[in-house]
Amino acid sequence: MLTNSPSKTQLIDPYILSLVNNIGKKRSSLIDLERIDFDSKFSNIVGQKENNNFFIQNQFHKAKGFRKLHLEIAEFSGNLKILHCVFFPDPFYDIPIFGMDLVKVKDTVTAAIVDLSPVSSSSNNEYQRLLSNVNKDGFSTKRNIPLWGDIFSEDVFFASLKNKDEEDNFYEIVDQYLSILVNIAETKEIDLREDFIEERIYFQKKYCIQQMKNDKTSVVLKKYFDQNWVEKYIREILFDFK
Numbered sequence: 001m002l003t004n005s006p007s008k009t010q011l012i013d014p015y016i017l018s019l020v021n022n023i024g025k026k027r028s029s030l031i032d033l034e035r036i037d038f039d040s041k042f043s044n045i046v047g048q049k050e051n052n053n054f055f056i057q058n059q060f061h062k063a064k065g066f067r068k069l070h071l072e073i074a075e076f077s078g079n080l081k082i083l084h085c086v087f088f089p090d091p092f093y094d095i096p097i098f099g100m101d102l103v104k105v106k107d108t109v110t111a112a113i114v115d116l117s118p119v120s121s122s123s124n125n126e127y128q129r130l131l132s133n134v135n136k137d138g139f140s141t142k143r144n145i146p147l148w149g150d151i152f153s154e155d156v157f158f159a160s161l162k163n164k165d166e167e168d169n170f171y172e173i174v175d176q177y178l179s180i181l182v183n184i185a186e187t188k189e190i191d192l193r194e195d196f197i198e199e200r201i202y203f204q205k206k207y208c209i210q211q212m213k214n215d216k217t218s219v220v221l222k223k224y225f226d227q228n229w230v231e232k233y234i235r236e237i238l239f240d241f242k
Contacts, residue, residue, distance in 0.1 A: 015109075015167055016073070016083050019102065019174060023071060023085055026178040030063035030185060042237055049224050052077040058237060065093040065185045068240070076220065079106050087181065088241070089119060091200040093188050096127065096153070097207055098181045100174055109161035111143065112170050114177050115152045119203040120196065127180055131155035134176045138169045148213040151206060208239035 027033065038060055045056040054076045061069040072084040081104040089095035096116040103111040116131060132155055141160040145152060161167050191197070212234055221230040 013081055013104070016081060016102065016104065018171060019083055020071070020073065022171070022175055023100075023178065026182055027061060027063075027069055029182055030066065030069075033061055033063040036060035036062050036068065042233070047224065054224050063185075065090055065095050065188055067091075070238075072238075076224065080104070080220070084238070088204065089200070091119075091197050091204060092190050092192065093185075094120060094191055094196070094200065095185055095188055096181065097204065098178065109167065111158070112161050113156065113158040114170075114174050115156035116177055116181055117152050117156075117207060119200045121199065127184060128153070128155065130180050131177070134173055136173060139166055146214065148210045151210045205241050208241040211239050
């Protein structure tokens with residue numbers, strides 16, 4: 001699994017743990033999977049501010065076709081729990097970006113989003129049919145994509161989850177999107193055509209730039225960390241593409 005010692009979130013939130021475990025299983029099926037060494041101060045961040053405890057756990061891997069597989073689990077003040085996951089492809093491969101975020105406030109999942117975002121003007125056509133066939137019914141509160149979200153595919157899923165049935169349905173959607181991604185990764189070979197590499201670099205850079213326009217991330221972090229730390233964390237840990 002992801003860590004030798006269970007985090008607080010893993011212990012107290014079975015739903016988040018179920019998603020984490022499934023992501024870990026799918027990740028472990030990727031070819032040439034290995035951990036990425038990074039600054040240890042960002043692997044497990046634990047602290048307290050004004051009697052409010054918080055922790056952030058990060059894990060990074062890489063694999064054939066992927067430059068960075070990032071998973072983040074965070075909890076703030078016991079009420080706000082966050083699961084963030086992005087699988088960034090290697091620009092030498094025409095593989096979409098897997099992204100998933102889940103925000104849980106107390107006992108309610110206020111935001112759950114998952115997508116396989118395109119990395120070229122044509123790659124989306126290859127898996128769009130598979131994504132469109134995934135059953136996304138059974139949700140009472142689907143949410144609108146923010147203005148900066150033009151990086152997502154037409155089949156991005158975004159909703160609030162109101163009950164266990166909706167949580168189970170979202171789990172299945174995430175599972176199917178991950179399965180599609182793994183199958184794509186298994187079939188893709190390295191593509192060294194310079195113009196295609198440049199396009200994939202552009203799409204991935206734009207993905208990071210647009211994600212950084214989501215000010216909700218910085219608003220939460222600035223309650224616990226100073227501005228310089230937050231900016232460094234967002235630029236170098238969450239969305240690091242140069």
